[in-house]
Amino acid sequence: MHFKEVKTPLNYNEIEQNILKFWEENNIFQKSIDERPEDKQFIFYEGPPTANGRPGIHHVISRTIKDFVCRYKTMQGYRVNRKAGWDTHGLPVEIEVEKELGFETKDQIEKFGVEKFNQKCKDSVFKYLKEWNELTRRMGYWVDLENPYITYENDYIETVWWLLAQLWKKDLLYQGFKILPYCPRCETALSSHEVSLGYKDVTERSVTVKFKLKDKENSFILAWTTTPWTLPGNVALAIGAEITYVEIVQGNKGVDEHYFLAEDRLVIIKGDYKVIGKFKGKEIAGWEYEPLFSFINLSDPEHKAYYVAEADFVTTEDGTGVVHTAVMYGEDDYKLGTKIGLPAKHTVDEHGKFNNLVEKWEGRHVKDIETETEIITYLYENNRLYSKEKYTHSYPHCWRCDSPILYYAKKSWYVKTTQLKDKLIENNREINWFPKEVGSGRFGTWLENNVDWAISRSRYWGTPLNIWKCEKCGHSLAVESIEQLKELSGAENVEDLHKPYIDNLHLKCPECSGKMNRTPEVIDCWFDSGAMPYA
Numbered sequence: 161m162h163f164k165e166v167k168t169p170l171n172y173n174e175i176e177q178n179i180l181k182f183w184e185e186n187n188i189f190q191k192s193i194d195e196r197p198e199d200k201q202f203i204f205y206e207g208p209p210t211a212n213g214r215p216g217i218h219h220v221i222s223r224t225i226k227d228f229v230c231r232y233k234t235m236q237g238y239r240v241n242r243k244a245g246w247d248t249h250g251l252p253v254e255i256e257v258e259k260e261l262g263f264e265t266k267d268q269i270e271k272f273g274v275e276k277f278n279q280k281c282k283d284s285v286f287k288y289l290k291e292w293n294e295l296t297r298r299m300g301y302w303v304d305l306e307n308p309y310i311t312y313e314n315d316y317i318e319t320v321w322w323l324l325a326q327l328w329k330k331d332l333l334y335q336g337f338k339i340l341p342y343c344p345r346c347e348t349a350l351s352s353h354e355v356s357l358g359y360k361d362v363t364e365r366s367v368t369v370k371f372k373l374k375d376k377e378n379s380f381i382l383a384w385t386t387t388p389w390t391l392p393g394n395v396a397l398a399i400g401a402e403i404t405y406v407e408i409v410q411g412n413k414g415v416d417e418h419y420f421l422a423e424d425r426l427v428i429i430k431g432d433y434k435v436i437g438k439f440k441g442k443e444i445a446g447w448e449y450e451p452l453f454s455f456i457n458l459s460d461p462e463h464k465a466y467y468v469a470e471a472d473f474v475t476t477e478d479g480t481g482v483v484h485t486a487v488m489y490g491e492d493d494y495k496l497g498t499k500i501g502l503p504a505k506h507t508v509d510e511h512g513k514f515n516n517l518v519e520k521w522e523g524r525h526v527k528d529i530e531t532e533t534e535i536i537t538y539l540y541e542n543n544r545l546y547s548k549e550k551y552t553h554s555y556p557h558c559w560r561c562d563s564p565i566l567y568y569a570k571k572s573w574y575v576k577t578t579q580l581k582d583k584l585i586e587n588n589r590e591i592n593w594f595p596k597e598v599g600s601g602r603f604g605t606w607l608e609n610n611v612d613w614a615i616s617r618s619r620y621w622g623t624p625l626n627i628w629k630c631e632k633c634g635h636s637l638a639v640e641s642i643e644q645l646k647e648l649s650g651a652e653n654v655e656d657l658h659k660p661y662i663d664n665l666h667l668k669c670p671e672c673s674g675k676m677n678r679t680p681e682v683i684d685c686w687f688d689s690g691a692m693p694y695a
């Protein structure tokens with residue numbers, strides 16, 4: 161066999177172009193598939209990129225790895241079909257269109273019209289298709305670009321619906337809350353990017369509060385907070401199981417009072433005191449205390465409140481080593497509440513005002529200085545205030561309107577991934593990770609700390625969540641196909657499954673014949689791309 165003479169110096173570009181030309185002219189990619197037996201398949205799924213952004217060098221890296229695995233398997237005699245795909249939904253697409261239109265709020269989208277907005281999103285998703293195809297070709301990445309799957313197409317959405325309906329039937333899809341950074345003036349949740357735009361140093365009042373223990377005279381657990389407005393929502397005190405706590409005695413207006421706090425935080429105690437006891441956190445877990453405000457009691461028969469609970473997020477870096485827990489206004493708080501079944505009730509409405517559970521301050525803005533002063537005065541007058549201080553910290557403000565952001569529990573749909581956690585961890589052990597640490601480390605840790613997947617988004621351009629609820633009897637169902645949608649809605653033709661069209665389809669309730677409306681959310685676009693093996 162004769163080899164072609166190699167010219168020096170080497171021109172790599174020319175060599176590569178010649179190889180590409182040879183592959184194309186001789187249909188080598190297709191041959192590498194066709195010539196291998198159909199009963200010896202190696203399955204490869206292309207994780208789809210988004211074509212509304214330019215391809216970057218990081219795409220070359222990941223695609224190189226995908227490519228050489230497939231080529232290696234091909235060389236071992238496997239038939240390796242490689243279907244390309246495009247991820248076309250979600251916030252990144254919406255943000256690009258918003259920028260183009262000069263929009264900053266959801267209000268502007270609504271006024272512009274969801275129909276027109278979504279059309280623009282759809283038009284924009286293949287903006288850089290040419291660049292993507294050229295990059296794919298030039299880097300020698302073999303993938304079938306002729307028949308890609310596209311996540312916005314009706315039959316793709318139908319597959320996603322079918323999957324969601326299976327979760328629904330298994331009781332793995334439910335509505336709960338998610339803690340989001342929220343602007344009460346704009347009445348909208350902010351993305352993490354938006355939050356990062358609005359940090360400002362502010363001086364606020366922090367308070368160390370006395371939670372009076374039940375069945376123990378003149379005894380209090382001390383907890384510190386920078387957000388007095390969350391105190392009416394208090395339902396538990398979180399402590400660290402292995403943290404050392406002390407009981408101290410200190411005189412207060414002629415009475416000996418007992419206080420409990422972390423040993424490492426004794427620095428916050430003002431004046432003389434005597435330590436009379438030491439405990440591990442787990443020893444005081446379960447202790448009960450009285451609600452802070454005599455006019456609020458958030459516990460109910462199914463959800464006990466006002467007790468000391470172990471939590472892994474408690475530190476002794478600041479405060480008292482005891483964390484005041486208001487389930488609806490903090491992420492750690494909410495997770496703890498879900499885990500141990502604390503009551504999940506709002507004391508603040510979506511305008512940032514106290515609701516009717518907080519009778520005394522109902523209708524008042526929680527962040528108003530006067531409201532805050534009244535709360536602190538109440539604590540003082542009822543012997544629930546240990547100390548108050550000015551406290552300067554960096555706090556996020558709404559980048560649009562400058563209001564302080566509240567961390568606020570908003571309704572959200574969840575997939576109950578925690579129910580399958582053991583199985584996920586078990587399966588992860590079977591995976592042959594390279595390097596090993598990725599599987600046991602980053603990915604393993606993520607699985608160990610798995611929380612239910614908040615799957616809904618209050619947005620426009622995405623796979624609409626396929627759940628309809630009856631106005632009359634409250635019955636809900638998940639539609640699993642276009643066929644079923646037609647049947648239940650009486651519509652003869654369903655051309656586009658996106659918003660706003662889908663929201664105009666009302667179903668007839670199978671229980672009471674009442675009118676059923678779709679829940680307005682769309683879903684996280686990661687569910688779309690993850691659904692690809694089923695599409």
Ligand SMILES: [Zn+2]
Nearest residue numbers: 343346558561
């Ligand atoms: Zn705002």
Ligand SMILES: [Zn+2]
Nearest residue numbers: 630633669672
């Ligand atoms: Zn009904």
